[in-house]
Amino acid sequence: MKLKMYFLMLALGVCGAAMQSCDDDDDNLKVPEKLQSAFSQKYPEASPKWKTRGNYYIADFQDQNYESEAWFTFDAVWLMTETDLPYAALPEAVKNAFQNSEYRSWRPDDVDMIERESMEPVYVLEVEQGSREMDLYYNAEGILIKAVEDSEDDSEDYLPVELPEGVKNFLQEKYAASEIVETDREHGQFEVDIIHDGVAKKVLFDNNGNWLSTSWEISPDTLPEAVKTAIQQAINDNYVGYEADDEPGMVETPDGNYYRIELEAEDGREVILKIREDGTLLK
Structure with a gap:
């Protein structure tokens, strides 16, 4: 019985080590010639170190003295390259946009440049304030694409989704x-x-x-007068003490367009109003 248990534990240990190696660097990892060729065509001057992760091959290499990872499928299709950049290397438009944003008092921590097939490069700026962390996504012209709570550092989140x-x-x-x-x-x-x-x-x-x-x-100044009137009427009738957020949204749908207005109370309660251009309040 003890002998069987010994071999069982030994087998589990070997399997665990094998699975772990799939996520670790392996200088001796041999990749298919097709994959090496695909990498060399894209980065002819680089010398990669290969590793695997799940269903992907990943090439670690230096690109203009910056650490980069190029992700490929097992069929040697390039998916993306993630490059770690210092804050100083960000495009000036991105730095200016951040320094004039609502997050300007937050501390920049990490910067990733993400390049993907048939998509514009994106700069992901991780910023911190106290215990909170946010990921700010910018394009090269400094347009803020989105701001999301940073949950964990997982490069797979950057992988593109194939669209129908x-x-x-x-x-x-x-x-x-x-x-x-x-x-x-x-x-x-x-x-x-x-x-x-x-x-x-x-x-x-x-x-x-x-x-x-x-x-x-959109800018609050661009709201139609009928919409502004509807907002104030809703506050007077049902949401006394609430204030409209200064970042209203425009929403297009197959059934018609409306303005999305967020009302917030001092205690943190929030209400979303949907208002047509003529001031009609949607349920």
Whole structure:
């Protein structure tokens, strides 16, 4: 019995070590010639060290003295390259945008430049304030794409999501000359962040690729007078003590457009109002 247990534990230990090695650097890892060729075509001057992670090959290398990781499929298809940058290496437009943003008092901690096939480069700036951490996504022109709570450092979150052809065609037709900067899939929906006419917009599709909505932030000064009146009326009638957030949103849908207004009370309670251009309050 003891002998059987010994061999069982030995086998488990070997398997565990083998699985762990899949996520570790291995200077002796031999990769297919097709994969090495794909890397060399993209980075002819670099000398990579290969490792595997899940269903991906990852090449660690130096790109202009910066540490980089190039991700490939097992079929030697390049997916993305993540490069660690110092804050000083950010484009001036990104630094200026950050220094003039609501996060300007936060401490910059880490910077990643993400390059992906058929997508614009994105700069992810991790900032800290006390126990809070935020990831700020910018394009090279300094347009803030999104700001999300930083949960964990997982490069797989940067991997692009393959979009259905229907989604690609819709974006080309409705938002001509737009630039795709982020793709994601959550809760059965495709989420695509684009830059359209110099504005960051979030486009949602259902699991079948049908368009659900497009939203973006606007200036309070651009709200129609009928919408401003409806906001004040809602506060007077039902939300005394609430104040409208200074970042209203515009939302396009197949059933018509509306303005998204967030009301917030001093105790932190929040209410979302949806108002048509003519001041009609949606339920």
